[in-house]
Amino acid sequence: MSLYLCVDCGGSKTAVAICDASGTIVGRALGGPSNYTYIGLQSFASVISATVGQALMSCCSPPATSPVSLPPASRLFHAAWFGISGVDSPAAVAAITPEMSKLLNIPVGPHLVVANDTQLLASPVRLHPEISSAVTVISGTGSICVAYRETDGVLQEMGRVGGWGWILGDEGGGFHVGREAVRQVLWEHDRASVTGKPAATSPLQTRLLEHFGLADIMDILTVIHLPDDSQNVFPPRDDQVVFVQPREKRLSALSPLVFKAAFEDGDPLALRVLGTCADTLASQIETLLSLNDDNPRGIKAQECVISFGGSLAGVEAYRQLILSALAQKGHIFRFIEYIDDAAASGAIGLAAAGLS
Structure with a gap:
């Protein structure tokens, strides 16, 4: 099963959503603050690892009773999209991307997107093919x-x-x-x-x-x-x-x-x-x-x-x-949207992007 991961990283919480190729949300979790500027790279990676592990619990059948560890040699996600508050420069993206690539075993490239959290709100563009x-x-x-x-x-x-x-x-x-x-x-x-x-x-x-x-x-x-x-x-x-x-x-x-x-x-x-x-x-x-x-x-x-x-x-x-x-x-x-769940919207948009 192809899984798509989206992580909305904010100053007050971290929201994780996982969906399948059809855009159905199959995993969710909330974690602690993950504003990159405020907590730094090491703490950021720790929060992401823990929260993604919690989200994977609900993807299991039957659901796991404890957070799932991310195996370093296994690729669980077809693609991942990180929208991170506090990431406002190419240098910040360059610092985070290798860490997330290592954590998720996703090669640096189009299947791994690291950007400011505002980018997640752009996900509806992928649901309107005419724009x-x-x-x-x-x-x-x-x-x-x-x-x-x-x-x-x-x-x-x-x-x-x-x-x-x-x-x-x-x-x-x-x-x-x-x-x-x-x-x-x-x-x-x-x-x-x-x-x-x-x-x-x-x-x-x-x-x-x-x-x-x-x-x-x-x-x-x-x-x-x-x-x-x-x-x-x-x-x-x-x-x-x-x-x-x-x-x-x-x-x-x-x-x-x-x-x-x-x-x-x-x-x-x-x-x-x-x-x-x-x-x-x-x-x-x-x-x-x-x-x-x-x-x-x-x-x-x-x-x-x-x-x-x-x-x-x-x-x-x-x-x-x-x-x-x-x-x-x-x-x-042309279209007006309000997104109250950026992680879910991002995951669905990522699946809709049709990355090969």
Whole structure:
């Protein structure tokens, strides 16, 4: 039986999917974090070995009761595809590929793909034979956009925008949404101080005050700017969980509140925040696109699939804000996908590639 392996390596978990030649998933497993930049090559290989071994348990008949070891001299997989967060350079790919080749006994070449995790989102291009291009968009805690074109069964990266992390970017992701929410609420407060009229109370502001246990919105400045792991909480409160979080998390954790205020409460202020973030992300996506033939590396939206991933993009109403902003710029996509299981989608796409 020909088996196809896909591994989605992230900062919080490792997801493994194994399918047969027909695209039927026959093995699954979840493991620990495997962001290559954060844990290094040795730990990365250890996590992969353990998690793939767990996934092979369910491929056995009857299922094994303990993780299956990967025999060094045996080739169990016809092909493997690794989508790895933290792999952003040819040097990183060059370092990982020999280790995975040795681990799985798959020769370095077309049957062993090592790439950034965004590439897994391009797998739907293999399920739509009438197209050969994909634009992948991750909008979770952070964000990144990448364009791909498939040639002779190989996905070639045509351009990348974002993925710089919360200090430098992550537009349209959770950190950006949380930051923009605080900025918009503070702006309403500042504008009221100039007009002399009290700022209108909004569901978004109410949710932010309740989240941080504050009575005055200006106290949020102290909360947001507290150093990481600060023990000096103002105003004092018993529950200090939100304050001992890193500053990045203090802001990105606000995004669910913004979504609730926007889509459950119908708060115009929260909707404006999400519109701002969606427009910014749409502008980054537009950088990868072309309306004519003046840029040979540009992708034409009407000839490709846009494939979303990440928790924020998983909210359909937010995806529609992004797509509407792109449509206003003249970019309407042939196909639209949301992938909540990149490992399974990648494994199925790998089987569909028809590697001989």
